[in-house]
Amino acid sequence: MTTGSAERRGEAVPLRLKKSERRRQILLELKLQPHVRNGDLAERFGVSSETIRRDFDALSGEGLIQRATGGAYAPAHGHHPSLDERSAAHVAERDRIGRRAAALVADGETLMVDSGSTTIAFARALAILGTRCTVLTNSIPVAMTLATGEGIAIRLCPGDYLPAESALVGTDTLDFIDRFNVDRCFIGASAISAEGPSEAVQGFAAVKRRMLKRAACGHLLIGSAKFGRKGLARVAGFADLDSIVVDRAPEGELAAALAVSGTDILVAQ
Amino acid sequence: MTTGSAERRGEAVPLRLKKSERRRQILLELKLQPHVRNGDLAERFGVSSETIRRDFDALSGEGLIQRATGGAYAPAHGHHPSLDERSAAHVAERDRIGRRAAALVADGETLMVDSGSTTIAFARALAILGTRCTVLTNSIPVAMTLATGEGIAIRLCPGDYLPAESALVGTDTLDFIDRFNVDRCFIGASAISAEGPSEAVQGFAAVKRRMLKRAACGHLLIGSAKFGRKGLARVAGFADLDSIVVDRAPEGELAAALAVSGTDILVAQ
């Protein structure tokens, strides 16, 4: 009668899971809780904490989790930072741009804010300033960031949930945006050329366009690293933008195009 | 002109922040990143790591953050777990209930899912099962949890963002729900008595009611710890529910009321 390994243990011990299944559960757990502890998981799966540590190593190698002493956590609110957005230089850029843009907002104004890493930086700056305002957004990280500030009313768009960006897109989103009129809107873009800003994700381009249409004043937040590049879908012409907020003044063709359309250029810091 | 302490240091050293400001920034940072390290913050603010530790202590005392070895993290996706929901026993309960409820869903069905810790457990079970379906929800954690599963289309409701629960409420939410018809809806509640389920947060009660109305089949997910209690706002009568999913069969008045209405009782495990 050999083993019968489950019976031999005979306990309420959770029966031994395969490695892959255990790792899948770790990832799922991280969707529930932002942080898991090494020891807790070891106990729950009935394995040694060394094994969990090895799981962490493997998963973090694939970029699915991030490690911290004593545990692991999910990578940034489900919002995938593509490689180039990781460098410290770009973080500083975005912070400066975000602060400059937030300074444009006056108490009592209504805003629309788009999805993207630059607009998250903007949201953060706005929350720090403590400007009282109403914000409509299709980005979950933006909503969560703004929620730390006092006196900011947040309205989230409906739509199809896009996990990679934690944002909402689709016709529901567009229809919803159409129902509002706001003082300003703040959008990002994945590229900007003399023809105007463009966006890699097509669903986003439509949202940005719609926001610009419903706002009295449109602001584009974009880092100089994206100057002169072109994305898949054109978002708008410069005529639709009242100002662009950048970390460095544009030059050449781009500067000329902006001059023609009369778009203000706000250089952060 | 005396000191000019910032000048005396003369460095790019970030000028000394007040305690309250530093703590506010820590909270903001946690909206951006799910996890912060003690050492990183110490360096960034130019204070000792012991100070950061004290900040962590204070903030976690207020329930604003949770601590982990080497750092701190935001409390469960911005979703406040009230004390009684923390015990391991209740976690196990909810897991069982979630799995039982997820088994009800067939491939290709359309669902509505409400906000709450039990429905998050349901979402997790559904994602693990890998059932292909379309889900409409007003809960951000539910949306994020479901996003791990393959083949699940997620549609999020619009509405006013409620940071404490990471959920959406208000007339926008209700109007949106009204536009859909689904096969099933899964809701939670903060209490259940012979009169029916009730809810502590009034905005939620309206959402739950509306979801029940638009679904061919309504399921209530609730732990036995909530039996016999009453919340602020009544959600529905048992006649509106096709089944309740519980971890233990109800008794007495509650059982009698359920028998009268013919509501199925599904006991998990």
Added chain:
DNA sequence: TAGGGAACGATGGATTTGCCACAAAACTGT
């Protein structure tokens, strides 16, 4: 049934982190 390989557990020393108590510094109100 035996062999091979992967997964896991155990051990021990280096490192990190937590925690406590006391001292220095900054801030506050009079």
Added chain:
DNA sequence: ACAGTTTTGTGGCAAATCCATCGTTCCCTA
């Protein structure tokens, strides 16, 4: 200006964690 309070820094020690290594167990396949 001064005294008291609050906040922060420092040092030492205990505990937890990390990491590399090695032996064992389990599973799969020939």
